[in-house]
Amino acid sequence: MRVLTYMKPRGVARSWTVSGFDLAAVLCCWCAAYLLRFNFAVPPDFMRHGLMSLLWVLPVHAVMFRYFGLYKGMWVFASLPDLMRIVRAIGASIAIVIVVATFLRGNTPVPRSVLAAFPIFLLVAMGGARAMYRAWREHRQFGALAAAGKPALLIGGGDAGLNVMRQLRCSPEWRLVGVLDDNASKHGREMMGLRVLGRVDELAAWAAKLQARHAIIAMPSASAETRKQIFATCLKAGVHPLVVPTLAETMRSGERSAAETGTFREVRMEDLLGRDPVAIDCPYIDSMVGGRVVLVTGAGGSIGSELCRQLALFRPARLIAYDASEFALYKLVEEFSVRFPEVPVLPVTGDIRDAAWLDETFARHAPALVFHAAAYKHVPLMEDENAWQAMTNNVLGTWRVAKAAAAHRVPKFVMVSTDKAVNPTNVMGATKRLAEMVCQVVQSEAPDTQFCSVRFGNVLGSNGSVVPKFREQIAAGGPVTVTHPEITRYFMSIPEAAQLVLQAATMGKGGEIFVLDMGEPVKITNLARDMIRLSGASEDKIRIEFTGLRPGEKLYEELLADNEQTLPTHHEKLRIAQARAADPVIIEEVLAWLRAGRVTGAQEIKRELRRWVPEYAPYLRPNLQVVGAGERAAEGG
Template sequence: MLKLFRINRGRFYQVLIDAGLILFSLVTAYALTEKDGCFTQIHVRRLLFAAPFFLGIKLVINAAFRIYRQLWRYIGIRDAVNIFKAVSLSDLALMAFFFSVKGRIFSPVMFALDWVLCLGFFSGVRLLRRYQMMKKIESRRVPVAKKKVLLYGAGSGGELILRRIQSEPSIKMMPVGFIDDDPEKMGAVLHGVEVLGGVEKTKEMIGRFHVEEILITSPTMPATRIEQVSQIAKNEQISIKIAPSFYGMFQGGTESSVAREIDVQDLLGRNPVVPNVAFLEKNLNGKRFLVTGGCGSIGKELVKQIARYGPGKIIVVDVNETGIFWLDYELSRILSRDRYVLYLCDVRNIGKLKKIVDRERPEVIYHAAAYKHVPISAQNPSEYVSTNVLGTKNVIDLAQRKDFIKKFCLVSTDKAVNPVNVMGVTKRMAELLVLRETPNREDKKITFVRFGNVLGSRGSVVPLFKDMIEKGGPVKVTHPDVERYFMDLQEAVHLVLQAPFFTGNGAAFILDMGTPVKIQDLARLAIRLSGLEKEGIRIEYTGLRPGEKITEELYDPRYERWDKTDFEKIAALTAIRVVPEISDKQFEKVNSFALAGDDESVYRWLKEFFPQISVF
């Protein structure tokens, strides 16, 4: 009740201040447009007659535009636009009223002047309040040492980063200037920080301002430019960082929300796809989600991103006890306990899985539970079949039987295309289980998403390279011609999140991942970023492993058709022909072998349907 009173009292004072400004603007505008002044009896009568109308109409229209719900200390562009609309509409309404009812007792010039005065006074008093609060906050800050930072990029990303630095006292950075290659921005000032010149001026500005760090303000900066600036920073012996991706900017008031270390993916020359936030907000808000494998790299990121869009509830299933412990810790910081639940459960355990689904009643399922390492799959085919195939079948069967489940999305891999190893074969079989359920019912969508290697996921090649470099090398690469498609972890998750909500009967979706990257080029980038090039760290070629391809494929044009969607760089896959054709009895047969731990029988079965698979 006390809180409500404070809010009402604050709004009352806002109305009172605006009422005074409205009357002052009316009297001033009238006085300036009347040659004989405004204090004769006739003029006073006019003003007394007009005052209630000016007050009533202006205050009502202001309220209609939610002017009195604004927090003055945070006034921004959108608030100013609303003030502009309200003042314009109210003066037009008053002019129409007085011209039609009382004739021209006020001139059009008076209304124009009143519009200017009200707009200036309303905006000015609010900006003054914001300035007052800003100075008050600054006066309370404890002086701390801040490193001098040169910002590279004075575009929208640079403006956002600068504003974040200036508003968060915990970010110990002091921007001394911008570097930008757009000649039209030279000498411009952005929030008090000047654009000092192009990239050729970087070295000079580092010396002049005693810069300690360069911050690249756009994570989508061309790779060649990032490398150029990185080399300057290296030569000048100062650190260099880059702004985080879209979601990284919501990490609270910490330095990690504006800066991170430059990583290999920043130099791959591939711009990540920006998430369609409006689409995600519309489709994720308020729904109940089940994420299997929620403690893995992709599963965990799925859970964290869903949490940002106001879900009804997130249900996580995983076999990793330690992973569940830490995920619970992370989620408890961003969601209330009634908004998520974590279950220790194997997707092969259909009994427990069914009880969880019946209890929690999810509407959307993201199936990320899977084994994924190619070399390990060769020695453990039973485990890969029972988890990647039987586990997927269990979840799909539940999704089809339960009416409250409306969407299902399987996370797949490019290794499922013409697979030559056990892991790829089991993921292809999981895709076949999805394809058997299409075309989808009107009230239910069963789909899968296929993409390449995910940078930042567990066991990905970049962390392995970093470990090898830290240990002095060599960096081991299987073959000089091996190349792979790469994408960022968050980019992969954005695709997965959106896929079940795409319209149409497409059974699968893939990302246009551009040109594949040679693994040896990735290794060279990792060595260069480490700053240990001169230490003589070499690349050693170990030869292709069983079940490894030189090049992976995103789809097979013999059996699949690639169609564009309404979303940038996202394509729909339509199966022209399902290959290979596997009956229900055959699926049951291989699953029974797998559950019995009969690796040899499993392998013989796989070899029958996928003769290209490597020798066990």
């Protein structure tokens, strides 16, 4: 039989110890106030009265200290809130002391100067003791780290910068050596012992002087353009930047990079785009998605999976994830079981060209909203050897999904399109233009469903995009391969693209082609150089090689065809393209050709595409010389 013993908690014993110290401080400060008042020669009557007053002064302070919770905190973590509690407790105590002293004046009252000096002495004693204890403990624990850690410059002297200073004060990994801020009034001053050295554009000089190879950017509320300029300054100076995440990033679970350390993260490529966060009409999207069944085709892909994540934030009744890849669906379901356990996700494996299975899926689940993201999108792969698959998947597959939605009277259908559908030079772009036309034709036949398409350019980090490819090449030591020195692309982040697709869905009335504001085009060569610098390497170690344009590639992408105009919407990043109307006869001819039961070669497909999509101009491979890093200057890069 075990005997249960009770041990007094250490916290309670410590509380009484601290309480005893505070009462001792009251005693000492009361006596010190008397000594100061009488110049260290206290008359006997005043001395006797002062000591007798302690019989009620001490209990008053003991009660007030407990009442204001002075012993809930720990001295080792003493901070401004603890000091404010001390101020309130002393203030309440001295108010009671003054009242009681007034009633007990007698022949030898408590001198007014004692009542004025005593609380000041007590505040200094109690607050100072706690501050000194914390400083002693921190020096004892972390004093050896003061000269350790990697030297880093802090960019930003605001509230976020102060938080970084506090956290890194005891860090074994980092050692802040100075602050840079563009506010001239702060220059030359100190913040928590760190000097504000100068402006941000002086980073290179200070980094060289202080031998700092890292910069921590503590400006989470700065505009995207400002942050982009700071990143460029860091890269130009050869300083590796780390970022304090924005509030939106810290609230989004699972969004942080594995490279993050503590409260910082590595700079991502989307940071270098200089794009401000998207503002979306959450109430409209919530009314469209919340409590409804939503179906996403291509749900395992980069765009489809991000659409699912954004949709999950609005709590659909059920999310139908439709994809041909069972592994992609498995990964999506596993992720959602952790991040969005409250959202029912039903994985459906299937090909969008399977009309019977699509009909069964729509009949069983009755979706109220369909996002069609399934497509073959890789330009070179779809250009020659797989042109037939691009035609059947992108055109016939879109038609079958759209017809299933129309047959089951789905209220909204949104197709994810691409900028490569504008004046296409490749099979993929031409098939996506035909897919847009398919949606317009089905719209004319199905007034109960609102069909719309959303065009946007490349998304950073999507499957098959240049960013993962460059990352792998840099990790392998190079070279980084770029097709052409002058090639440019429009880019946006995957979350931004998905959010704007949701926004477009709320605006679609039927038949529109929405165009996203992709910002300024990005030169791929500059993107490669930024990624090399962000990795901590230089172009001397990792070369850039130009390999020549691949089949179907353009030098410059477009978001609107030459003969198209756009109309504004109430959202600044969305416009409506005034594309030429789709001809139902052409679409019927295309579909009959695709359903004829014979596989057609790439040349015949391109010939037919030129007839069906007049703006399609097939790619002709130029004779480009492949150049290496040593020839960049000659190429103008």
